[in-house]
Amino acid sequence: MNEYPSILLGEAVNQFASLPGMGRKTALRHVLALLRRSDGDVERFASSITNLKKNVHYCRRCHNICDSDLCPICSAIHRDQHTICVVENIRDVMSIENTGQYNGLYHVLGGVISPMDNIGPKDIEIESLVARIPDEQIQEVILALPTTMEGDTTNFFIYRKLSALTNTCKVSQIARGVAVGNDIEYTDEITLGKSILNRTEYKG
Amino acid sequence: MNEYPSILLGEAVNQFASLPGMGRKTALRHVLALLRRSDGDVERFASSITNLKKNVHYCRRCHNICDSDLCPICSAIHRDQHTICVVENIRDVMSIENTGQYNGLYHVLGGVISPMDNIGPKDIEIESLVARIPDEQIQEVILALPTTMEGDTTNFFIYRKLSALTNTCKVSQIARGVAVGNDIEYTDEITLGKSILNRTEYKG
Numbered sequence: 001m002n003e004y005p006s007i008l009l010g011e012a013v014n015q016f017a018s019l020p021g022m023g024r025k026t027a028l029r030h031v032l033a034l035l036r037r038s039d040g041d042v043e044r045f046a047s048s049i050t051n052l053k054k055n056v057h058y059c060r061r062c063h064n065i066c067d068s069d070l071c072p073i074c075s076a077i078h079r080d081q082h083t084i085c086v087v088e089n090i091r092d093v094m095s096i097e098n099t100g101q102y103n104g105l106y107h108v109l110g111g112v113i114s115p116m117d118n119i120g121p122k123d124i125e126i127e128s129l130v131a132r133i134p135d136e137q138i139q140e141v142i143l144a145l146p147t148t149m150e151g152d153t154t155n156f157f158i159y160r161k162l163s164a165l166t167n168t169c170k171v172s173q174i175a176r177g178v179a180v181g182n183d184i185e186y187t188d189e190i191t192l193g194k195s196i197l198n199r200t201e202y203k204g
Numbered sequence: 205m206n207e208y209p210s211i212l213l214g215e216a217v218n219q220f221a222s223l224p225g226m227g228r229k230t231a232l233r234h235v236l237a238l239l240r241r242s243d244g245d246v247e248r249f250a251s252s253i254t255n256l257k258k259n260v261h262y263c264r265r266c267h268n269i270c271d272s273d274l275c276p277i278c279s280a281i282h283r284d285q286h287t288i289c290v291v292e293n294i295r296d297v298m299s300i301e302n303t304g305q306y307n308g309l310y311h312v313l314g315g316v317i318s319p320m321d322n323i324g325p326k327d328i329e330i331e332s333l334v335a336r337i338p339d340e341q342i343q344e345v346i347l348a349l350p351t352t353m354e355g356d357t358t359n360f361f362i363y364r365k366l367s368a369l370t371n372t373c374k375v376s377q378i379a380r381g382v383a384v385g386n387d388i389e390y391t392d393e394i395t396l397g398k399s400i401l402n403r404t405e406y407k408g
Contacts, residue, residue: 004298006271008256015252019234028295030223034253035260035269042257046250048219049238052212053246056239065239067210091232094208 004028061132063108063125065090073097073106080104082139086129086158088112088146096144104142107132112150113157121157130161133169143173175200208232265336267312267329269294277301277310284308286343290333290362292316292350300348308346311336316354317361325361334365337373347377379404 004010009031016027034042058064059071062084066072073079073093083104087093093106109124132138141162145151159171177195178187187195208214213235220231238246262268263275266288270276277283277297287308291297297310313328336342345366349355363375381399382391391399 005275005277005294006256006260006269008252008259008271009269012252012256015249018249020237021230022234026225028298030226031253031256032293032295033224035257039257042254045219045222046254048212048216049235050246050250052210052216052235053239053243055212056210065210065213067212071209073209089236090209091236094232 062106063110063128064093064106078103082137083142084129084132084136084138084140085142085144087144088151092144104140109145109154112145112148112154114150114153124154126154126158126161129158130165133162133166138169140170140172143171147176266310267314267332268297268310282307286341287346288333288336288340288342288344289346289348291348292355296348308344313349313358316349316352316358318354318357328358330358330362330365333362334369337366337370342373344374344376347375351380 004013012031013024013027016022016030017024019027022030034045037045055067057066057068059066059074060069061074062071064071064073080103084107085096085102085104086107086109087096088109088111090108093108096102096106107125107129109126109129111119111124113119113121113124129141133141141158143155143158145154155173162169162171175198176191177198178184178191184192208217216235217228217231220226220234221228223231226234238249241249259271261270261272263270263278264273265278266275268275268277284307288311289300289306289308290311290313291300292313292315294312297312300306300310311329311333313330313333315323315328317323317325317328333345337345345362347359347362349358359377366373366375379402380395381402382388382395388396
């Protein structure tokens with residue numbers, strides 16, 4: 001006998017198990033949960049994903065995902081049009097938006113430079129970022145890439161590109177330090193060291 | 205701004221987040237992973253689940269999932285046709301099949317009796333199980349339901365039904381005891397107590 005008593009079931013499980021971080025047992029659980037729903041519900045589940053794939057747009061300015069040519073952030077006139085926050089992917093846009101602490105624009109790179117994965121500067125949206133600086137008279141670029149070797153490499157690459165281009169645009173990066181709620185004694189040495197070097201004035 | 209920059213994205217995330225045990229962050233991760241694939245891949249993903257829903261069959265004898273009228277287990281002539289293993293769902297069938305220790309038939313109840321969830325004996329496949337005993341001249345019914353209050357209730361209900369029907373069909377239940385690889389000292393008292401009461405002869 002096969003692993004699954006039904007070929008169609010096996011096929012659906014294979015598809016779910018191909019999603020990142022999903023094992024075959026979890027995949028089977030999800031497929032069986034869907035199978036218990038009505039035909040209409042299953043149809044809606046399937047079409048939500050095909051609809052998205054068919055009709056998705058990426059913002060021509062910041063490459064964020066959206067339903068039209070320009071994303072809701074780029075088209076919001078009340079936002080600061082002279083600051084760009086550079087992020088790796090659209091999930092980072094949502095995370096930063098959720099903080100409610102940022103009111104400028106974004107630029108989604110779609111990845112970070114990673115020679116190990118064969119991702120070079122040409123494979124991500126760095127050129128379009130550089131082009132935006134003079135075009136949109138950007139005054140500050142905030143680098144909000146992951147604090148990994150790849151993120152640091154990409155940060156440095158962008159910094160070099162921008163320095164060569166302009167000396168009116170400030171380049172900053174998000175603060176790295178002890179996370180809110182974390183104990184000092186359990187913070188790793190590199191983070192703790194950076195938090196001392198980059199200390200900020202105490203304003204009471 | 206909405207939680208998601210695209211309504212279509214939000215819709216797909218909602219659908220994924222409706223699966224059991226899946227949070228909105230994981231759902232978003234899966235949707236974005238699918239979005240990075242080709243149109244054909246996304247189409248195959250969606251159709252695998254609609255195909256399954258449209259064309260799935262349940263075995264008319266044991267209610268296992270299958271591609272035709274009778275499941276591969278029920279139609280396997282080399283299997284013991286006089287023993288039925290009663291399980292809650294088709295995942296349990298697969299788990300027991302994977303052990304390679306059982307060569308009889310199954311009966312999938314599709315649930316266990318649970319007054320809290322409004323599931324009574326009529327809502328699960330108990331009547332069809334009882335009907336199989338004389339019809340197929342069953343000699344042993346093995347109860348392999350979960351070791352929970354609901355599982356125990358269902359076990360007892362089936363036992364009573366079968367006792368009233370016949371005295372030639374043996375009713376047994378799978379052994380409950382210390383799991384292989386587990387330390388005695390960390391085994392809970394109820395399990396350890398049962399493992400002593402239900403000790404088996406040591407055969408060296």
